[in-house]
Amino acid sequence: MKRREFIKNTTLSSAGLALGTSLASCNNVPGEVDKNTSTAISSEAPTIPVVLATWHVEAATTKAMEILENGGSALDAVEQGCKIEEANEKGQSVGKGGLPDRDGHVTLDACIMDQNGNCGAVVYLKDITHAVSVARKVMEETPHVMLAGEGARQFAIEQGFKPEDLLTEASKEAWNKWKVEAKYKPIINIENHDTIGMLTIDKQGNISGACTTSGLAYKMAGRVGDSPIIGSGLFVDNEIGAAVATGLGEEVVKTVGSFLVVELMRQGKTPQQACEEAIRRIVDKPNSNYNNFQVGYIAVNKRGETGCYSIHQYFSMTKFQNGKNEQIQSDFFNKEA
Numbered sequence: 291m292k293r294r295e296f297i298k299n300t301t302l303s304s305a306g307l308a309l310g311t312s313l314a315s316c317n318n319v320p321g322e323v324d325k326n327t328s329t330a331i332s333s334e335a336p337t338i339p340v341v342l343a344t345w346h347v348e349a350a351t352t353k354a355m356e357i358l359e360n361g362g363s364a365l366d367a368v369e370q371g372c373k374i375e376e377a378n379e380k381g382q383s384v385g386k387g388g389l390p391d392r393d394g395h396v397t398l399d400a401c402i403m404d405q406n407g408n409c410g411a412v413v414y415l416k417d418i419t420h421a422v423s424v425a426r427k428v429m430e431e432t433p434h435v436m437l438a439g440e441g442a443r444q445f446a447i448e449q450g451f452k453p454e455d456l457l458t459e460a461s462k463e464a465w466n467k468w469k470v471e472a473k474y475k476p477i478i479n480i481e482n483h484d485t486i487g488m489l490t491i492d493k494q495g496n497i498s499g500a501c502t503t504s505g506l507a508y509k510m511a512g513r514v515g516d517s518p519i520i521g522s523g524l525f526v527d528n529e530i531g532a533a534v535a536t537g538l539g540e541e542v543v544k545t546v547g548s549f550l551v552v553e554l555m556r557q558g559k560t561p562q563q564a565c566e567e568a569i570r571r572i573v574d575k576p577n578s579n580y581n582n583f584q585v586g587y588i589a590v591n592k593r594g595e596t597g598c599y600s601i602h603q604y605f606s607m608t609k610f611q612n613g614k615n616e617q618i619q620s621d622f623f624n625k626e627a
């Protein structure tokens with residue numbers, strides 16, 4: 291089977307769902323690798339500040355780097371960078387315009403973590419575009435780490451966020467089309483980029499991270515993925531580095547993926563080696579059906595060295611470092627397809 295057919299036909303049998311977001315994106319032509327992009331291995335010496343994000347999100351990394359270059363904090367950079375994608379209605383997997391659950395509700399998951407190990411998260415948040423900023427408010431204004439559902443929504447409104455309908459015409463149309471058959475195995479959409487996960491190191495050498503998503507398209511009502519779960523979708527340790535995940539959240543949660551990547555770096559692995567080992571933990575499980583889903587990790591260590599790795603081809607990250615804002619194709623595990 292050709293790679294593109296594989297992507298289009300693959301479903302997530304474990305969850306009975308497919309990623310409504312992309313396995314392959316990064317380029318405007320689905321499934322084609324842009325020859326101008328770099329590979330993950332770079333010979334250049336790492337420097338800080340650095341911004342790293344999942345997928346092809348140059349506007350977001352530009353915004354984050356602008357903040358860092360002006361002496362701003364890693365935390366501000368990561369929040370402001372992610373907000374660019376949340377507000378982008380064309381991205382059907384993040385914030386406004388995200389694809390809804392099977393009942394037509396857009397529900398968002400997000401988290402944020404700073405250099406002091408503080409963190410905040412929101413899960414199953416409705417009606418608020420900037421979930422990452424609500425997560426930051428949870429971190430800074432409450433004694434809690436995570437708020438869910440209606441409580442999160444009420445908290446956001448009290449904090450001054452304006453409720454709005456996140457279901458855009460385009461996403462509604464996609465949902466209506468899906469409803470014709472309502473198979474809980476929608477075709478994977480390979481044209482959009484994905485969940486945004488972002489990691490930043492500021493001029494002081496402090497590290498922060500954030501992750502924000504509308505999760506799996508047409509998921510069961512109430513489903514929460516890895517993205518808002520500290521340690522799974524995101525982990526930051528200011529002494530070591532940080533990691534963030536994208537792809538089928540259920541598989542990331544089962545291996546506590548981002549925490550694992552950071553712990554592997556603590557043990558001396560490079561970010562690249564750590565991402566590869568974390569993917570191996572998923573594919574090496576007995577009865578792993580990894581042919582049917584994608585997971586990708588990106589990571590950065592304290593020195594500003596970076597890495598990324600995924601199960602299948604066409605995952606990419608955007609890296610802004612050494613004055614270059616570039617899309618980098620990830621190496622991947624499954625070379626058989």
Ligand code: SD4
Nearest residue numbers: 485505506515536537539
């Ligand atoms: C989730 N990890 O909700 C997120 C979604 C995602 O590619 O990254 N999709 O499972």
